[in-house]
């Protein structure tokens with residue numbers, strides 16, 4: 001999914017496969033990115049909301065997102081969107097040759113789950 005001003009792409013978001021195991025078919029791992037020139041103007045929130053609607057329409061019951069502990073903007077976005085912090089994977093990703101922790105967050109988007 002992309003967001004544009006009619007000419008340029010301002011940002012994009014995607015529903016990515018969470019696992020190859022069919023038990024997790026209803027879970028989507030998400031990505032959201034807003035062009036640096038367009039950040040802090042509400043576009044990330046708008047895009048995430050649209051992505052959530054698309055996920056519901058396509059039968060997903062949960063969204064998960066992985067983020068770095070130092071990503072303040074990302075944390076602001078998912079908190080505002082009602083995501084819950086699940087925990088922290090230690091030394092989970094390699095960034096510039098160094099192991100970094102990774103925060104896992106989730107949001108149940110189907111209110112009718114048993």
Ligand SMILES: CC(C)(COP(=O)(O)OP(=O)(O)OC[C@H]1O[C@@H](n2cnc3c(N)ncnc32)[C@H](O)[C@@H]1OP(=O)(O)O)[C@@H](O)C(=O)NCCC(=O)NCCS
Pocket residue numbers: 032033034035038039040041042043044045046065066067068071072073074075076077080
């Ligand atoms: C994270 C990202 C998608 C947010 O998009 P955005 O359009 O800037 O976000 P919004 O304007 O909708 O703001 C959503 C919330 O983010 C936080 N935020 C946004 N800009 C901020 C800033 N300059 N300083 C502090 N917090 C900020 C706030 O909590 C904000 O809510 P508020 O406006 O009610 O205070 C964007 O910064 C980005 O593309 N970052 C790089 C990629 C990335 O980190 N993706 C997410 C991985 S978790």
